[in-house]
Amino acid sequence: MTKLRVAVIGCGSIAKNRHLVEYNSNPHVEIVAVCDIVETRVQDFANLYQANAYTSYEELLEAEKPDAVSVCLPNYLHAAVSIAALNRGCHVLCEKPMATSREEAEQMIEAAHRNNKKLMIGHNQRFVASHKKAKQLIEQGDAGKIYSFRTTFGHGGPEGWSADGRNSWFFKKDQAFIGAMGDLGVHKADLLRYLLNEEFTDVAGFVETNAKEGTDIDDNAVCILKTESGVIGTLAASWAYTGKEDNSTIIYGENATLRLEDHPDFSLIVTYKNGEVVNYELGAIQSNDEGGQTTSHVIDHFVDCILHDTEPLINGEEGKKSLEVILAVLESSKAEKVG
Incomplete structure (x- = not known):
């Protein structure tokens, strides 16, 4: 089976300790690109996961055309970057809170529906x-x-x-x-x-x-x-x-x-x-x-939903x-x- 080509946008702690580690452990995923405005940081993760490094998410989406992205950015960027990725034909896993307003959340949901792509919000407590x-x-x-x-x-x-x-x-x-x-x-x-x-x-x-x-x-x-x-x-x-x-x-x-x-x-x-x-x-x-569980189960669920075309447990409507x-x-x- 062809692996899902995944990119992680934002290489802070949640990407380092959850998204990248768990994508890397999933046999159905290939991490193709990482993005962060801090060049040294993104290059370190690119080297670690043998992925391409970007400091611009627009350039990443244009050049890589990934199947799916994780949006692990500051809250005020969640909506804009998620919508851009959805409009590029990517499935999106966005960290919580999904947006900074009801209007932003609704725009994200609409973009997912319009492009027929999965939108999942990274609430891990249900798992x-x-x-x-x-x-x-x-x-x-x-x-x-x-x-x-x-x-x-x-x-x-x-x-x-x-x-x-x-x-x-x-x-x-x-x-x-x-x-x-x-x-x-x-x-x-x-x-x-x-x-x-x-x-x-x-x-x-x-x-x-x-x-x-x-x-x-x-x-x-x-x-x-x-x-x-x-x-x-x-x-x-x-x-x-x-x-x-x-x-x-x-x-x-x-x-x-x-x-x-x-x-x-x-x-x-x-x-x-x-x-x-x-x-x-x-x-x-x-x-x-120290000692907390090593997997959130969020990444595996997101990947399964894409592979089997099922709705995420925490979709855009639930996140909103x-x-x-x-x-x-x-x-x-x-x-x-x-x-």
Whole structure:
């Protein structure tokens, strides 16, 4: 079988640690090109993966005509570069958040439809074993009616992860648009939509910059969310959790409480109202900490969808719905401050 010719646009940490590694491990993929505005960086990756190096994504798309691209750029470039690639006939895997506005997201979706190409957004939480098992248990009724939830995603901040450290685009509002909520909160909005199989109809939140000096980007947020059926809960996103990363979710149901990624040994703990406790060992969640799972499963899913002409689990419409939750939280926080 002919291999998919793939290009990665943006060679920061997410490309280095996820996209390039996982494409390289997929037997159906050939990495043909990499692109980054930092010449030394892109040349290093080109040498490592025996690919062609570019500092202009337009030149890459014109010269290479890849089958698919990963867009691993600062948030403000996601829409423009994804649309350009789709218009060139490429399938696109875009990092989250998919865009900086509803309008941009809609333009990306329209470009994918118009060109009959796949558009997938890089939300990896749906592929985590404990999350998939929890969804199965909820769907088959083990937890009964769901009443509430608590979810958190926090770590020490992108300076410990990003290729450029404290000088990263993550801390520049004109490039990032949104901070911890776009980096981490949008993952949890997507996860909750997946687990509960519902949309959020009411959103409120406080979004603050109180931990990182010298930036006006948000680094701490707490949100209250309500679904169409009345399930309520909280979502917290933070770049100010010192020590170990927190990536936990708790679902409170009529018959059971499900604790996801909240124990060092058991990735899912189900406590039933009759006192029975079931501990699941399902493998570690993907993490920026040492010891996190080595594959996100995002790349393999994207490749499979192209090869078998199936719709990605997190397509453009799904990415947009998760983005809209975060945008609504920002609007709520802004209204609170004005009021």
